Amino acid sequence: MRTQVGIIGAGPAGLLLSHLLHLRGISSVVLEKRSRDYVERRVRAGVLEQGTVDTLVEAGVGARLLREGLPHHGIELRYGGAGHRIAFEKLVPGRSITVYGQQEVVKDLIAARLEAGGDVRFEVEDVALHGLEAEPYLTFGGERLDCDVIAGCDGFHGVSRPSVPDGVLSFFERDYPFAWLGVLAEVAPSSEELIYSQTERGFALHSMRSPTVSRFYLQVPPDATTEEWPDERIWDELKARLETVPGFTLTTGRIIEKGVTPMRGFVTEPMQYGRLYLAGDAAHIVPPTGAKGLNLAVADVRVLTEALDRFFSTGSTGLLDGYSDACLKRVWRAQHFSWWMTTLLHTFDSDDDYGRRLQRSHIDYVTSSDAAATTLAENYVGLPW
Ligand code: APR
């Protein structure tokens, strides 16, 4: 079996890459170890930058996103007994974000790939990479797939990155001393906009998915388990961390999903080796506070699509050679912003009184200075694509 681009992983990165390549007449096969049902149900983040929305719409997979996605023109920072709105329309006129669940993006992409006759294989076992220096091929479940190029879109725990010989790649990493407990609930959002709440008990985020489904996150210890968080405890803690301003009441409802996500920043340099190109979480991850993970994956895939198109249409490797450099500037901007938002809003057990005063001064500055608020807003809505 032969294809131009062998893609490992049917997350947003792998599926979008396959679809964008198809639109340029380039063939690919996507190999995914999980079932279709599993990847379509996996609840992840849900904030799309304008560039991500534009990319999906231009690719013809944005119809439902435009119908059901929720446009947002601001967020609230809540702390010290008051809420402070970061007003995108004032600070970064004409730029906004759209709230639409990542698994909805995945569903739309899978439907589009299958409708176009795309080759997406689920529940594929033992994917292995070979010949990365010159003649790449993949093996899986007793089969062999020869390719011109391999795209490693298999997330942080995938096989692509570890297939590169030791010593070739450099890794940059920061672990945070806490995790996020993510909760999906069948209840109308208690707020029209996202609330990022900083409290002495820890951080909480009120987000949403639709007029009838809300999404919440709680800062929890790094080793927390969902068993330790029965529904009642979750609602008590969300109330304690969100009902901190006069007149705000959190409406509770049935919890339909919960999970714990570690908080980590991680970057691979370079994002390529021989004929292997890493994209999305396979190459980098950010703590979710800045809502950048999915958007970075889409940005990588756009750059990679251009580079592959040039390669297959002219034989020139110029853009492919520069793929990593072209991506890493945005990747590091997102790393810095995500770290900045995380330190602004979370409770660090290691902080002394001095550290807590610094944090308060920082957040006061962000909510009182247009210059500082603009820094937050322009990074949050995303740098120009
Ligand atoms: N073989 C085949 N598929 C694999 C393998 C493997 N050995 N290992 C992992 N995969 C699959 C996973 O099951 C998953 O479906 O690769 C896919 C990777 O998808 P994501 O983790 O969603 O990563 P990506 O497409 O880069 O999307 C980045 O996802 O993690 C979030 O917040 C992150 O929003 C960001 C986005």
Ligand code: PHB
């Ligand atoms: C989400 O809606 O899942 C979400 C929103 C904002 C974030 C992270 C996640 O910063």
